[in-house]
Amino acid sequence: MLQVSDLRKSYGEVTALDGLSLTARPGRMLGFLGPNGAGKTTAMRAVFGLVALEGGTVRWRDAEVTGDVRRGFGYMPEQRGLYPRMVVGRQLRYLAQLHGVPVLEAEAATTRWLDALGLGDRAGSKLADLSHGNQQRVQLAASLVHDPELLVLDEPFSGLDPIGVEDMSDVLRDRAADGATVVFSSHQLELVEELCDDVVIITSGRERLAGTLDEARAAASYRRVEVRLAGGAPVTPPPDAQLVDARDGVVRLRIPVATSLDELVTSLAPQGTIEHLTFTSPRLTEVFRDVVGSSIAELEGAEATRTGADAEVAS
Known part of the structure; x- marks a missing residue:
């Protein structure tokens, strides 16, 4: 189980994470939702130690997350994190070995995941020669090739055609069914509603709604x-x-x-x-709109109160 507690991070005057907490459980998919700039990517990077936090903890199976533990995680960033001029098959084998997978197992895993994602015939192609959607599939394969216990995906369905969405959805369902913990962000809320067991909605680096999908909808x-x-x-x-x-x-x-x-x-x-x-109960799209809208109104009200107080002090 992944436990993220009271994460805090600022970039200058911009607060990216403001006490964010969430829990993701094995065998389940968690939809990590929020508007642009809500802090989702920063939180995901924090799980992998890519962000120097100012406060809070990240724990896996109720223990500290160390470098060795992270080798068992899989991460798919929103931005391309692969080598564009490197051959796809060689690249996946290399990444699997970095995660501690023996050479022959890395070879077998590379073949298995490329076949599963419809790219078995592109193992010898350079990443840059593939379409945007196929590059996205390779990016997913890179996060899976070492059979991770935790899979964290940042906008994994971006740029995929309907067949690509279906293939990736099937892969994520299978991973969760096999006991992996799956966390992904997406603005495609209909897809989140179809796939996810649990949801967390954040704005301004704070959790606004968390629970099972049914609980989130029923809370409206x-x-x-x-x-x-x-x-x-x-x-x-x-x-x-x-x-x-x-x-x-x-x-x-x-x-x-x-x-x-x-x-x-x-x-x-x-x-x-x-x-x-x-x-x-309302659909997830409606719940999201209501939660985000009320959070924005709350922030605007707080800002107006502060502005009024400042003006009163100045006078």
């Missing part, structure tokens, strides 16, 4: 409703509902979480026969 202050009445009759939303949109006879609403399904049906029944009704 509203539920999503879709309703269609017989004959496409118009729907008058209940007084406490927010109209999202109405299209092709289907009305989409947001209902406060305190409103029960029975209460909703009771309010709609006098308007006509209900042909279609769904009552669900």
Whole structure:
């Protein structure tokens, strides 16, 4: 289990990590989410000792993370971390050996992962000669070639076509099923929702929401409703509902979480026969938007308070 506790890091006047904590568990995938500049990449680099932290700890299996322990981790940075003019197969074998894999095992692992990622025929190609998507696949292979216990991926699906996304998704599912701990960041929230067991949403270097995917969705202050009445009759939303949109006879609403399904049906029944009704928690995209939006509003409010206090002192 990976435990990140109270991480703190600043770059000059910019605070990248402001007490960030998270936990990632074996056999599960954790979606590490946040807007640009939230601190995700800094936190990932901290796991690998690539950032000099000003505070906080990173622990693996309830012990300090040493250099030897990190050799058992796999990291896929958002920016290319490979040698563009080096032959792909040779490069992967070299990286596997750096992680302590014996020569013959490194050779077998290189072949296995290139085949699994649809690149078996490109082992003799230079990385620079591959397409962007295939370079991304090689980057993933480089993080896997030593069979890591912990896999940390920064925007792994960036630039992939649908087939590439499917192939990479299958690989990550298999790794988690085999007991590895998988952490990845992505702005493709529909994909995170499809793959991940757990999510952490951060803004300004702080954790804002953490838990299982179901817990994150259920924590929202509203539920999503879709309703269609017989004959496409118009729907008058209940007084406490927010109209999202109405299209092709289907009305989409947001209902406060305190409103029960029975209460909703009771309010709609006098308007006509209900042909279609769904009552669900919001999607991860909506949860993300709400969490990030409220965090920004909180920061703006705090800044306004500080500005007002400064002006009062100055006067």
